[in-house]
Amino acid sequence: xxxxxxxxxxxxxxxxxxxxxxxxxxxxxxxxxxxxxxxxxxxxxxxxxxxxxxxxxxxxxxxxxxxxxxxxxxxxxxxxxxxxxxxxxxxxxxxxxxxxxxxxxxxxxxxxxxxxxxxxxxxxxxxxxxxxxxxxxxxxxxxxxxxxxxxxxxxxxxxxxxxxxxxxxxxxxxxxxxxxxxxxxxxxxxxxxxxxxxxxxxxxxxxxxxxxxxxxxxxxxxxxxxxxxxxxxxxxxxxxxxxxxxxxxxxxxxxxxxxxxxxxxxxxxxxxxxxxxxxxxxxxxxxxxxxxxxxxxxxxxxxxxxxxxxxxxxxxxxxxxxxxxxxxxxxxxxxxxxxxxxxxxxxxxxxxxxxxxxxxxxxxxxxxxxxxxxxxxxxxxxxxxxxxxxxxxxxxxxxxxxxxxxxxxxxxxxxxxxxxxxxxxxxxxxxxxxxxxxxxxxxxxxxxxxxxxxxxxxxxxxxxxxxxxxxxxxxxxxxxxxxxxxxxxxxxxxxxxxxxxxxxxxxxxxxxxxxxxxxxxxxxxxxxxxxxxxxxxxxxxxxxxxxxxxxxxxxxxxxxxxxxxxxxxxxxxxxxxxxxxxxxxxxxxxxxxxxxxxxxxxxxxxxxxxxxxxxxxxxx
Numbered sequence: 001x002x003x004x005x006x007x008x009x010x011x012x013x014x015x016x017x018x019x020x021x022x023x024x025x026x027x028x029x030x031x032x033x034x035x036x037x038x039x040x041x042x043x044x045x046x047x048x049x050x051x052x053x054x055x056x057x058x059x060x061x062x063x064x065x066x067x068x069x070x071x072x073x074x075x076x077x078x079x080x081x082x083x084x085x086x087x088x089x090x091x092x093x094x095x096x097x098x099x100x101x102x103x104x105x106x107x108x109x110x111x112x113x114x115x116x117x118x119x120x121x122x123x124x125x126x127x128x129x130x131x132x133x134x135x136x137x138x139x140x141x142x143x144x145x146x147x148x149x150x151x152x153x154x155x156x157x158x159x160x161x162x163x164x165x166x167x168x169x170x171x172x173x174x175x176x177x178x179x180x181x182x183x184x185x186x187x188x189x190x191x192x193x194x195x196x197x198x199x200x201x202x203x204x205x206x207x208x209x210x211x212x213x214x215x216x217x218x219x220x221x222x223x224x225x226x227x228x229x230x231x232x233x234x235x236x237x238x239x240x241x242x243x244x245x246x247x248x249x250x251x252x253x254x255x256x257x258x259x260x261x262x263x264x265x266x267x268x269x270x271x272x273x274x275x276x277x278x279x280x281x282x283x284x285x286x287x288x289x290x291x292x293x294x295x296x297x298x299x300x301x302x303x304x305x306x307x308x309x310x311x312x313x314x315x316x317x318x319x320x321x322x323x324x325x326x327x328x329x330x331x332x333x334x335x336x337x338x339x340x341x342x343x344x345x346x347x348x349x350x351x352x353x354x355x356x357x358x359x360x361x362x363x364x365x366x367x368x369x370x371x372x373x374x375x376x377x378x379x380x381x382x383x384x385x386x387x388x389x390x391x392x393x394x395x396x397x398x399x400x401x402x403x404x405x406x407x408x409x410x411x412x413x414x415x416x417x418x419x420x421x422x423x424x425x426x427x428x429x430x431x432x433x434x435x436x437x438x439x440x441x442x443x444x445x446x447x448x449x450x451x452x453x454x455x456x457x458x459x460x461x462x463x464x465x466x467x468x469x470x471x472x473x474x475x476x477x478x479x480x481x482x483x484x485x486x487x488x489x490x491x492x493x494x495x496x497x498x499x500x501x502x503x504x505x506x507x508x509x510x511x512x513x514x515x516x517x518x519x520x521x522x523x524x525x526x527x528x529x530x531x532x533x534x535x536x537x538x539x540x541x542x543x544x545x546x547x548x549x550x551x552x553x554x555x556x557x558x559x560x561x562x563x564x565x566x567x568x569x570x571x572x573x574x575x576x577x578x579x580x581x582x583x584x585x586x587x588x589x590x591x592x593x594x595x596x597x598x599x600x601x602x603x604x605x606x607x608x609x610x611x612x613x614x615x616x617x618x619x620x
Contacts, residue, residue, distance in 0.1 A: 001265045001274075004058040004237035005257050006191070008032035012250040014039040018049055024254035025374060028056035030237055031091055036060075043090035050092070058235045059132065059163075059189055060088050061097030067116040068106035068141065074116070081120060085127050094129050095188055097163050100139035100148060108141035114155050121157030132163030132188040137171050137202040145169050146178050152186055161188035164227070165239065167195060167210055170218040171202055179226035187232050191239040192264065194218050196462060210240045212260035214268050214452045215445045217461075221269050228273070236261055248442045256446050259373045263453045281456040282366035284484040287432040288357035288403045289331035290513060293342035298351035298583060299323070299334045305582050306332065308530025309515070309523075309590075310428035315416035319383055324416045328427035330515065331357075331412070341380060341399065351583045353510035355391070355399040356435065358455075358484060363390060363402045366454070373453050387411050392454075395437045395447055396508035428523045433516040433591045434476070434485035434599065438498045439508035444473060444490040447508075451477045451486060465604040468612045469495035476599060487599060497608055501585070512578075514589035520575045523590050524562040527577075535578040535587075535610045537563045565603040572596040578607055580614065 003026045007017045014035040021029050029050065036043065050057055063084055066077050088096060098120065107113075117133060124131045135148035142148055145164055152162045164179070164187060194216030195209050213220050238257045245253045266278040294302060303313065303325070311325045311332060325332040335342035335354065345354040360366050367390055370377065376393045389411070394400040403411070439447055451457055460476040472491040478484070489511070491498040501511050517523045527534065542560040545551060549568055559566060565576040572595035579588040 001261060002027055002233075002235045003258060003261050004028035004030060004056075004189075004235040005254065006030040006032055006059075006061065006237060006239040007035045009238055009240040009242075009245060009257060010250045010253045011246050011248060014046065015041060015049060017250055017254075018046075018053055018055060020250040020254040022053035022055050023251060024258040026055065026254070026258055028058035028235055028237070030059040030061055030097075030239070031057060031093070032061060036087070036091075043087050047090060047092040057091050057093035058237055059095040059097055060084065060091055060093050063096055063098045065101045065103040065106065066098050066120060067101050067113045068108065069101070069103060069116075070105060070107070073103075073105055078119070078123070081123065085124065085129055088129055089127070096124070096129065096131050097189075098131050098133050100134065100136050100142035102136065102138065102140050104140070106140050110151070113141070114151060117151055117160055118155040118157050121155060121160030125157065125159035130159045130161060130188055132161055134163040134165055134191075135168055137168040137206065143168075144172065144174060146174065146181075149182050149186075153183075161186045163189050163191060165191040165193070166218060166220060166223055167191075167193040167206055167239075170220075170223060171195065171205060176219070176223040176226040179223070180230060182230055184231040184233070187227075187230070187234065189234055190227055190232065190236050192220070192224075192236055192261065193238065193240050194220060194260075207241045208243055210242050211445055212238065212240065212256055212449055213264040214260050214449050220264060221267055221272065224264055225272060236264070242445075244442045244445060248446075252446060255374060256449050259375075259453050260449055262373055263449070268452070269458075279365055279368035279372050280362075282358075282360050282362065282369060282402070282454060283456045284358050284360060284479045285405050285481065286329075286359040286483045287435065288359040288401075288408055289333055290353055290432070290435070290510075291333040291335055291342070291355040291357070292351060293335050293345040293349070293354040294351035295346060296336050298346070299336050302334060302351060302582060305532060305579065305588070308527045308532035309588065310424050310526065312421045312423050314423050315420055316418040317415060318417050319386065323420070324412070326423055327429060328423075329431050330427075330429055341378070345398070349507065349509065350585060352585050353398065353513075355401055356394065356510075357389070357401040357403045359403045359405040359408055361405055363404050366402050367392075369454055375450065375454060387415050394450075395439060395510075398509060428526055429515040429517050429590075431483070431516050433514040433589070433593075434487055435510055436487045436489060436512045436514070436589075437509065438489045438501050438511040441473070441490040441492045443508060444475075444488060447488055448475060448477070451488075455484075456480065457484070460598075463601050465489075465601060465608070467491065467496040467498070467605070467608045469497070470499075472496055472498050472604075472608075474599075474601070474604075482597075497611055510586060512587045512589055514591050516591050516593065518592065520564060520577060520590055520592035521558060521562065524564060524577050527579075527590070528562070533580040534563050535580060535607065535614075537565060537606060537610055541565070541606050565600065565606060567596070567598070567600045567602050569596055569598060574598065574600050576600050576603060576607075578610075581611070 193210040266275040321336040391399040457477040465472040567574040574596035575592040577590040
């Protein structure tokens with residue numbers, strides 16, 4: 001795949017954008033006219049910079065309102081076109097994007113439009129240039145790529161071709177099968193954008209909600225495969241308009257863009273025919289462990305919360321000040337080492353989750369996939385007698401360890417040979433249910449792309465959760481076996497719990513860990529007997545769910561006495577219990593699922609309001 005990105009897709013001055021684009025690995029860049037107009041560099045200097053960076057100038061864009069105009073507006077449009085041709089010569093590109101007209105003065109007569117496009121093509125050909133004609137989704141007379149293709153075909157000018165943009169086609173739900181009618185020699189460029197499915201006007205949708213492939217909900221696999229089938233071999237160029245990206249890091253967004261095109265190349269929801277040449281997405285089998293960084297004092301406080309939940313410190317590391325806490329299949333690691341990443345993490349964030357281990361069948365393939373997507377590996381010194389576990393950088397500078405599923409029992413036995421306490425013979429909990437990570441709103445889509453790019457996971461629909469102090473956006477990613485679930489959360493509201501977490505924590509990270517169980521009432525009773533502080537839920541909530549769901553009054557009383565929340569989807573039921581926050585950062589959720597697939601989003605406002613009533617506290 002020949003990769004390109006429009007400079008409008010990322011933030012900053014044009015020269016900084018181009019450096020970020022080159023560093024991310026793109027082969028080319030489209031120069032957006034406003035970026036050129038606002039730079040201190042001349043067009044020739046921009047061309048020289050791109051050459052130094054190894055970037056092709058894939059296109060100059062956009063040119064608006066060319067076809068169907070009356071005189072004297074028509075003559076002015078063609079004079080303007082000639083001026084843009086001059087600029088293209090200085091930029092070193094031969095392709096200009098011409099958008100279908102939105103002008104109220106434009107005539108929709110097809111013969112007039114054909115004549116104007118033919119003349120534009122002739123003028124471009126005389127200068128050794130080309131025009132890519134694009135159907136804007138909100139174009140006045142041409143807003144469907146099928147109509148744009150018919151005009152390009154019938155204008156029959158070699159320098160006039162089609163520019164095909166996924167947003168303009170898929171937002172209007174135009175069948176991708178129609179791409180099969182397009183001649184590959186007349187498809188001059190392919191522009192790519194994903195987007196959430198929204199009910200709003202196409203212009204606002206396009207200007208604010210486009211995103212990278214894999215971050216939205218468009219059926220891009222079908223669209224891309226239709227383009228491959230006709231034999232297109234030109235540039236695939238991102239054109240993204242998104243307010244979050246404009247507020248983000250140019251280098252980070254550019255790198256996301258490169259990853260997203262590679263993801264599209266291999267297939268987003270299903271493998272493409274090109275996928276055989278690419279490292280496959282890693283299939284996550286389980287969350288093998290979660291590691292906390294903590295001081296000795298914090299470790300003691302954390303242990304006081306874990307014991308009521310059935311965890312026991314079962315072993316110490318062979319060399320390090322690291323303790324394994326476990327019950328059943330669940331492993332928690334508390335790292336009190338005085339140096340290394342965990343120590344640095346504790347200094348910056350306080351006691352918190354610094355790493356998550358994901359069990360995989362094929363770790364080398366996962367590492368190859370990470371390298372292909374330019375996901376940074378993390379390496380630190382490992383003693384000769386220690387078990388090496390490869391890792392990559394995750395949310396907030398934490399680590400994702402890639403654990404070989406076939407040898408993980410040997411790994412635990414080797415790394416933690418010094419026994420401490422015997423584990424409980426009757427575990428309260430059955431496993432990790434999900435891990436909730438909170439991040440800056442501007443980073444939300446970036447981390448979503450990280451997970452769907454590296455791992456074979458699916459996305460749930462985005463939901464908005466009402467915090468008492470503002471809205472929180474949340475979306476989950478899930479493995480096929482549902483053993484690995486992450487919920488991603490971000491908010492623009494500065495006083496929401498998500499935002500306060502980031503402020504107090506000094507960065508993104510794990511905000512809560514949910515454990516599964518078979519009997520939440522038994523777990524609640526054991527936790528209460530052990531002194532676990534839980535989140536108090538108001539009686540009004542229980543009165544409401546009794547009426548809403550027609551629940552047995554006895555069940556309501558049992559839940560209310562234990563502060564257990566409830567949700568239902570059809571006959572499927574979901575029970576939740578939340579601890580208070582540990583050390584102002586991480587809290588725990590206990591979950592019993594009875595066929596329920598969601599995350600209790602209906603209860604999130606209740607939980608958030610209950611948390612808002614309490615000042616964060618350290619558990620003694």
